Amino acid sequence: MGKKLLIHNDKVAGISTLEVYRQHGGYASVEKALKTMSPADVVEEVKKSGLRGRGGAGFPTGMKWSFLAKPEGVERYLVCNADESEPGTFKDRYLMEKIPHALIEGMITSSYALGAKTSYIYIRGEYFYVARIVEKAIEEAYAAGYLGKNILGTNFSHDCYVQVGGGAYICGEETALLESLEGKRGNPRIKPPFPAIAGLYGCPTVVNNVETIAAVCPIINMGGDEYAKIGIGRSTGTKLISASGHINKPGVYEIELGLPVEEFIYSDEYCGGIINGRKMKAVVAGGSSVPILPAELILKTDKGEPRLMSYESLSEGGFVSGTMLGSGGFMVYDETTSIVKNLYTFARFYHHESCGQCSPCREGTGWMEKILHRIVEGYGKPSDIDLLWDIQRKIEGNTICPLGDAAAWPVASAIRHFRAEFEEYINHPERIKDVKHYYSVHQLAGA
Amino acid sequence: MPKVTIDGHSIEVPDGTTILQAARMIVDNKNYTGPNIAPPTMCYHSKLKTSGGYCRTCIVKVTKGSEKDPRPMPKPVASCRTTVMDGMEVVNTTSPEVLESRKAVVEFLLINHPLDCPICDQAGECHLQDLGYEHGLSKTRYDFPRRTFNQIDIGPYIKLHMTRCIMCFRCVKVADQITNNRYQGMLFRGDASEISTYIEKAIDNDFSGNVIDVCPVGALTDKTFRFKSRVWFTKPMDAHRNCTKCSGKVSVWLKGSDILRVTGRKDNWGEVQEWICNECRFEKKELKDWVIEKPTHIDRHSVISQNHYENLAQLKLDIGKQQKQISGKK
Numbered sequence: 001m002g003k004k005l006l007i008h009n010d011k012v013a014g015i016s017t018l019e020v021y022r023q024h025g026g027y028a029s030v031e032k033a034l035k036t037m038s039p040a041d042v043v044e045e046v047k048k049s050g051l052r053g054r055g056g057a058g059f060p061t062g063m064k065w066s067f068l069a070k071p072e073g074v075e076r077y078l079v080c081n082a083d084e085s086e087p088g089t090f091k092d093r094y095l096m097e098k099i100p101h102a103l104i105e106g107m108i109t110s111s112y113a114l115g116a117k118t119s120y121i122y123i124r125g126e127y128f129y130v131a132r133i134v135e136k137a138i139e140e141a142y143a144a145g146y147l148g149k150n151i152l153g154t155n156f157s158h159d160c161y162v163q164v165g166g167g168a169y170i171c172g173e174e175t176a177l178l179e180s181l182e183g184k185r186g187n188p189r190i191k192p193p194f195p196a197i198a199g200l201y202g203c204p205t206v207v208n209n210v211e212t213i214a215a216v217c218p219i220i221n222m223g224g225d226e227y228a229k230i231g232i233g234r235s236t237g238t239k240l241i242s243a244s245g246h247i248n249k250p251g252v253y254e255i256e257l258g259l260p261v262e263e264f265i266y267s268d269e270y271c272g273g274i275i276n277g278r279k280m281k282a283v284v285a286g287g288s289s290v291p292i293l294p295a296e297l298i299l300k301t302d303k304g305e306p307r308l309m310s311y312e313s314l315s316e317g318g319f320v321s322g323t324m325l326g327s328g329g330f331m332v333y334d335e336t337t338s339i340v341k342n343l344y345t346f347a348r349f350y351h352h353e354s355c356g357q358c359s360p361c362r363e364g365t366g367w368m369e370k371i372l373h374r375i376v377e378g379y380g381k382p383s384d385i386d387l388l389w390d391i392q393r394k395i396e397g398n399t400i401c402p403l404g405d406a407a408a409w410p411v412a413s414a415i416r417h418f419r420a421e422f423e424e425y426i427n428h429p430e431r432i433k434d435v436k437h438y439y440s441v442h443q444l445a446g447a
Numbered sequence: 448m449p450k451v452t453i454d455g456h457s458i459e460v461p462d463g464t465t466i467l468q469a470a471r472m473i474v475d476n477k478n479y480t481g482p483n484i485a486p487p488t489m490c491y492h493s494k495l496k497t498s499g500g501y502c503r504t505c506i507v508k509v510t511k512g513s514e515k516d517p518r519p520m521p522k523p524v525a526s527c528r529t530t531v532m533d534g535m536e537v538v539n540t541t542s543p544e545v546l547e548s549r550k551a552v553v554e555f556l557l558i559n560h561p562l563d564c565p566i567c568d569q570a571g572e573c574h575l576q577d578l579g580y581e582h583g584l585s586k587t588r589y590d591f592p593r594r595t596f597n598q599i600d601i602g603p604y605i606k607l608h609m610t611r612c613i614m615c616f617r618c619v620k621v622a623d624q625i626t627n628n629r630y631q632g633m634l635f636r637g638d639a640s641e642i643s644t645y646i647e648k649a650i651d652n653d654f655s656g657n658v659i660d661v662c663p664v665g666a667l668t669d670k671t672f673r674f675k676s677r678v679w680f681t682k683p684m685d686a687h688r689n690c691t692k693c694s695g696k697v698s699v700w701l702k703g704s705d706i707l708r709v710t711g712r713k714d715n716w717g718e719v720q721e722w723i724c725n726e727c728r729f730e731k732k733e734l735k736d737w738v739i740e741k742p743t744h745i746d747r748h749s750v751i752s753q754n755h756y757e758n759l760a761q762l763k764l765d766i767g768k769q770q771k772q773i774s775g776k777k
Contacts, residue, residue, distance in 0.1 A: 168636070170636075185632075185633065187633075190499075190500040190525070190528050351637060351638070352636070352637065353636070353637070354636065354637035354638070355636055355637065355640075356614060356633065356635070356636050356637045356638065356639075356640030357501050357614070358500075358501050358502070358503055359501070359502050359503055359552055359555045359556050359613065359614070360503055360551065360552060360555050362555075362614065362637055362638050362640070363555040363556070363558050363559060363638055364555055365637065365638070366559075366637065366638040367555075367558060367589065367591075370591045387588060394548065394551030394552075394554075394555070397522045397523060397548075398503050398506060398522075398523060398548055398551065398552065399503070400500060400501070400525075
């Protein structure tokens with residue numbers, strides 16, 4: 001049984017209320033930080049803990065906090081990125097829905113560390129009911145004196161607001177989120193300047209994922225050094241994984257980083273194996289943007305070492321034979337899955353969500369979707385595979401924000417690892433409707 | 448003053464200069480005789496704040512970040528929005544990767560462009576035409592129907608062909624920065640997005656005509672000039688008049704003794720030097736309204752600079768030289 005720090009109380013009745021949450025040790029980190037520690041101490045503890053951003057990029061949180069500019073007389077803001085839109089990821093929703101106070105507690109402690117008088121929680125539009133739950137939790141926190149003026153009798157005052165987004169994937173990109181929060185169209189800004197220098201309303205701002213902020217509470221409670229002992233190497237602590245797809249027990253699991261992937265998929269404690277005893281074909285390990293990996297590469301790296309659930313191990317081998325931990329959207333595909341159709345779904349998503357600001361992503365995502373649509377409908381041309389490869393290569397790295405890369409990586413990896421299946425679609429369109437054809441292609445690919 | 452090296456040419460520039468501006472400074476220098484190392488631009492405009500960064504045609508590679516931090520930047524950067532650091536080294540035309548990325552951007556810009564140059568008023572002075580000629584493929588790989596929009600009238604003088612638009616946002620920035628109220632902006636998302644006015648509301652202010660000058664393609668055209676003449680059959684002349692609203696310094700485009708259109712004066716990068724008012728642009732179309740100064744110097748667009756006096760003079764010189772060479776050989 002792995003260690004759980006974030007959602008160990010998720011089954012307790014009434015944990016979403018402040019009273020029950022406090023009975024189970026809630027708000028201890030606020031009391032400890034505000035009464036016994038200076039803001040710099042809190043930042044130091046987070047640095048020591050080695051906590052890395054849980055939103056996808058995995059940037060060390062302590063370092064991000066220390067980059068925050070602190071000019072005199074200028075407001076600083078903490079913004080929580082709860083615009084969880086990555087297909088396959090639903091961990092933040094689970095956390096906010098079950099234990100909203102874990103987020104509020106983290107917001108207060110983090111804001112104290114950063115010296116932010118105001119913080120915002122930006123929740124995606126589709127999570128309107130979650131926004132109500134979080135708003136209710138904020139009201140309770142105000143009533144109990146954890147928010148508002150002179151929290152717990154100290155000099156620290158803080159206000160926290162919930163803002164519901166309009167439901168755009170692009171608003172999960174931090175600068176687009178800030179634009180949207182300011183009331184503008186959610187287009188990513190051109191960086192530099194980074195939000196740590198000029199963010200919300202031109203003031204220094206830190207944008208963190210829900211899970212990152214919630215993880216600050218256990219770090220303060222147990223101490224940064226103690227937290228750093230959990231996990232493996234530079235991947236410290238625990239991580240929420242949203243497991244979905246052809247597995248027996250889909251859901252949100254908290255794992256210690258460093259858990260073998262094989263154990264995560266097949267052990268009864270977690271995913272419980274592939275549904276109906278079928279064979280696994282492929283896994284997308286961190287939300288739809290990260291490269292898809294065939295079964296043999298997700299279980300073992302190309303050096304033959306077992307792959308672990310950690311930032312380093314999953315990205316071993318680069319994009320040739322590796323992937324990324326990303327936001328933890330773990331999607332498992334069994335042998336009956338068509339990778340081409342799956343890729344078409346992803347491409348359609350990125351086409352729909354491209355903001356339209358910069359040319360490679362605006363035009364390229366639509367082009368890729370049209371080509372994939374042609375292939376899945378059985379009208380593909382032999383040159384289409386190379387054309388797709390060329391388009392994705394030209395989108396990647398040439399765009400303002402990472403959405404361009406996110407749209408390009410799934411295409412690249414699907415072609416790299418499952419080229420035979422694309423060829424099957426193009427050369428034998430008459431077999432497309434036959435489900436068994438995926439089995440044969442699976443063997444064709446040498447998996 | 449930071450010192451930056453672009454394609455092997457060094458220059459010292461003031462703080463806050465972007466890579467693109469530094470490259471232009473190198474090329475503008477009178478002693479400079481090398482190739483044009485300034486990256487092409489579609490969305491950057493020197494007179495508009497916060498413009499640039501969208502089209503990605505000006506991407507370059509930074510091979511050395513600065514003296515302090517010599518690491519190269521991992522991705523190609525938009526030169527119009529990246530400020531130089533001391534000791535920075537940049538490759539533009541000397542890097543095959545950059546040229547390939549630029550080629551890709553041009554292809555992306557063109558896949559949904561109608562390529563209706565034969566009936567487009569911008570032809571001959573179109574930045575996309577130049578860019579496509581320089582960096583584009585000769586054949587398209589895009590075999591799907593192109594995106595189309597209906598034409599929109601923006602006020603009595605301006606026509607918007609959204610189909611031709613490449614989303615440079617220059618017109619939006621003009622409306623933001625030189626006029627009081629902005630009515631146009633971006634609607635929708637991705638490749639369905641369009642620049643439009645709110646419920647096709649007419650733009651009604653004295654400087655709205657400048658959106659025509661900043662448009663790098665034929666998306667915004669002058670309704671008083673549409674289909675009158677190809678630009679290369681007209682002769683641009685610098686002219687001025689006493690105007691109460693603007694400086695009154697313009698280029699008039701003559702055919703015979705008729706003024707077919709009036710535009711702002713453009714610099715050698717194809718960017719407007721001074722904004723002009725709608726009265727000068729749309730209403731003063733008589734020779735008697737203007738004091739003609741001299742022929743406008745244009746060397747940017749090869750097509751419209753044909754048949755111009757100075758070019759003809761140069762041509763005569765060239766022919767003379769050739770004849771001399773031939774006779775010398777005899």
